[in-house]
Every structure is written in C-alpha cells, then in structure tokens.
C-alpha cells in the first residue's frame with residue numbers, strides 16, 4: 001500500500017472519496033442484469049401451471065394432473081419433461097459461464113453484459129413464437145446462455161465499481177433486480193392467465209424481451225471498471241475512470257493498490273490452474289460452497305413452483321398465482337433490509353439470522369403439510385385459516401432467504417477473490433449455482449412426489465449445516481477494500497495458514513489481526 005491508508009473501526013482500510021451519483025447510477029444500470037435472471041426464474045412456474053400451455057406442449061402431464069384430482073396430491077405434476085422446460089435454462093447457463101469468464105477477463109465486464117443481453121433477447125423471441133417443444137427448449141437454452149453471461153459479469157462489475165464502505169449495498173442491487181424480475185414475472189403470469197383464448201403463456205414468455213433490451217442498451221452505455229481496464233493494459237484510462245467513479249482528483253493510494261493487485265494478477269498466466277493452488281484454497285472452497293448451499297436452502301422450490309406447490313396444496317388456480325405474487329412481494333421488500341444492513345452489521349450476522357429464521361419456518365411448513373396431507377397425500381387445504389398460516393410461514397421463510405443467502409450468495413463470491421482468480425472464482429460460483437439450480441428445478445416435483453412433506457425437513461437439515469459452516473469458515477468482509485481481501489483471510493483462524501505473507505498488500509505496515517480483527 002503506498003502511503004498507508006487509515007484503518008476504520010470496523011476493520012479494513014478506508015480510501016478517500018465516497019459515493020457519488022455517477023457510480024450509483026452506473027451500478028443501478030448494471031444491476032439490471034439481474035432482471036433477466038429473475039424474470040425467467042419467476043415466469044416458468046406460472047406458465048407450466050397454465051392449462052392451455054400444458055395441453056399444447058405437455059398433454060400427458062395435463063391428463064395426469066386431471067386424473068390426480070382427489071388422489072395423491074404430492075405426485076400430480078411429476079414429469080421429467082415438464083421440469084426440463086424449467087431446468088434446461090440453468091444447464092445452458094452453466095456452460096456459458098465458462099465462456100463468459102474468458103470474455104469477462106479478456107474483453108471486459110461490459111462486453112459480457114452486452115453479449116448476455118443480446119443472446120437472451122433471441123431466446124425470448126423464440127419462446128414467444130414457439131409452436132413445438134423443440135422451439136421452447138432451444139429458446140430456454142439461449143436464455144440460459146444470456147443468464148450465464150450476466151451472472152458472471154454483473155456481480156463482479158458491481159463489486160469493482162463500488163467504494164468499499166458501500167460495496168455490499170451496491171452489489172445487492174443485483175439481487176434486488178433478481179427479486180423484482182421474479183415479482184414482475186409473477187404479476188404478469190397472474191394477468192396473462194386470465195386472457196381469454198388461453199394464449200397468455202405466449203405473452204409471459206415473450207415479455208422476457210423487455211429486460212433483455214434494458215440490459216443490452218444499458219451495457220452499451222456503461223463504462224468498464226478501472227480494475228478491468230487496467231487488467232487489459234490501459235493504465236491512464238483506468239486511473240481516469242477511478243477518479244470519475246470516486247469523484248476525486250487524488251486517487252493515488254487506491255490506484256496504487258489496484259496496480260499492485262493487477263501486477264500480481266499478470267504474473268499468473270492460467271487463472272484456472274492457479275485457483276487450484278493451495279494458497280487459493282480458501283477462496284476456492286467458499287466459491288464452491290456458497291452457491292451449493294444457497295440452492296440447498298430450497299428457495300427455488302418456491303421461486304419455480306410456488307404456483308404449482310400452492311395448487312398441489314389445494315389452492316385454486318387464481319389463488320395459487322396470487323399467493324405466488326404475495327411471496328414474490330415479500331422477497332423484494334426483504335431484500336431492501338439487506339441493502340440497508342449489510343455494510344453495517346456485516347455479512348455473517350445476516351447469514352446467521354437468516355439461517356435460523358429459514359430453519360424454523362421450514363420445519364413448521366413440513367409439519368403443517370404432514371398434518372394436512374399425511375403420508376398418502378390425500379387431502380386439501382383449500383382456503384381457510386390453515387392455508388393462510390401456511391402462506392404466512394412460507395413468507396417468513398422467503399424473507400429469511402431474501403436478506404441472507406439470496407444477496408450474499410452473489411456478493412460474497414464476487415468480493416473474496418484477488419484479481420488474478422476473480423473471473424475464475426466467479427465462473428465457479430455461477431456454474432455451481434446453475435448446476436444446483438438445474439437439479440432442484442429438475443428434481444423438485446419428483447422429490448415432492450417421493451419425499452412428500454419430508455422434503456421440507458430435508459432442506460431444513462441443509463440450512464442447519466450451512467449456518468454452522470458460515471459461523472466457522474467465513475471471514476467477515478464488510479468494509480474491506482476489494483484488493484485487500486487477503487488481509488481478511490490472513491486473519492482467519494482456519495484459513496489464515498493458507499495465505500502467504502506476501503499475498504497481503506501492505507502486510508509490512510500493520511499486522512492483519514490489527515487491521516481486520518481476529519476473525520472467527
């Protein structure tokens with residue numbers, strides 16, 4: 001560190017310069033990338049519960065669902081082909097994230113966002129015009145490709161643009177956009193399901209073009225991050241950009257740290273081989289476990305299948321879609337809580353509180369479904385007080401997720417890696433996330449069919465494990481400048497021994513424990 005920054009009370013170094021309109025607007029535009037991801041997370045469940053859609057593309061599921069009336073409710077939507085419609089997207093996103101990591105590193109974050117938006121646009125056109133299952137699935141694959149690019153580039157973009165003290169809040173703009181996307185999709189499904197003639201699903205799918213256009217146009221106008229400009233060798237331009245986003249003329253100190261980080265990164269030729277070295281073990285483990293656990297909270301059971309789940313539980317068509325709208329709204333509002341608190345209370349506090357809240361509500365949901373449907377799945381919960389309580393419990397669960405694992409699942413992996421492995425770390429995060437999203441999307445309906453109410457206990461068990469994991473293995477990263485993250489790792493009781501002394505910028509100025517506190 002040139003010149004030595006001063007240390008804030010909460011740990012980490014504080015550079016001069018703060019928040020200005022330019023950086024906030026830039027980050028808001030970039031966060032739009034979350035909309036495309038959110039829109040299709042939210043749209044497919046409602047579409048697959050629409051009768052005309054089922055009749056046209058999945059007639060056998062339609063018949064099976066009709067036959068189940070009064071019989072075993074747990075299994076009425078169990079079809080691998082139907083779930084492939086939802087889940088294929090995430091498989092494509094998984095593959096795309098590896099290409100995207102190369103583009104993000106070699107051509108910048110902005111280019112990845114642009115590519116993502118355009119491919120996504122193509123997918124939405126194909127979906128809206130679909131006349132057979134092939135068109136549907138190919139469209140979904142293109143959407144997935146777009147999502148892979150967006151999820152690779154947007155979180156990193158946000159974390160690099162933001163000043164350290166509000167990095168959490170700005171980065172969560174991404175999750176905020178995801179939840180808005182899901183919510184808008186829920187609302188649109190509610191509306192299009194009422195359309196006479198039954199072509200509403202077409203509108204639902206085609207409207208994905210709107211966020212795609214927003215993201216593509218946004219990306220055209222966005223500047224790239226100083227870190228990325230520097231990574232691609234343009235020192236002067238990178239410095240100008242840093243001045244602009246910090247609203248300051250004197251950014252020498254932060255810039256020097258960026259240059260140091262970039263030089264360290266340049267010495268590394270192969271980020272992929274590199275991330276396998278023991279010194280990056282902490283980041284590698286966290287970049288794999290965070291997305292793995294995020295999906296095993298079971299959140300996408302609600303996101304994808306809320307309408308189907310509510311229908312399975314005996315809610316009527318319109319009540320099911322409405323209930324999805326309600327839990328979608330809770331998701332958006334609760335995300336705001338994390339924006340306000342993440343840089344103050346820190347990441348770990350939110351993880352732990354959210355975990356406990358999700359655990360309790362999941363157990364309660366499981367018990368209620370057990371009580372009402374038993375092991376044979378015969379029964380119903382149409383309306384009444386019980387149904388209200390169930391919806392309430394699901395909302396408590398969604399809120400717990402929305403201020404913990406939802407946003408932090410994207411924030412933490414994007415901020416914990418040094419520059420030389422940042423793109424690789426993020427690609428691992430995205431691909432593990434997508435892989436697990438794929439599995440949950442693909443298997444949920446048959447898991448529900450076989451595990452019944454026990455499914456909710458299954459996810460609750462994982463929530464317990466991940467909460468303990470966070471407590472012991474995640475260092476607190478609030479307010480730590482992004483290119484100084486190694487200091488936070490070095491101070492960690494377990495991971496500290498993996499980090500060589502020379503990996504810590506400014507290690508000769510103060511001990512890391514002094515800088516970052518002892519991290520449990």
Ligand code: BGC
Nearest residue numbers: 041179299300303406407409
């Ligand atoms: C997750 C998605 C999830 C969404 C719910 C995101 O952070 O990655 O899988 O559907 O949150 O709000």
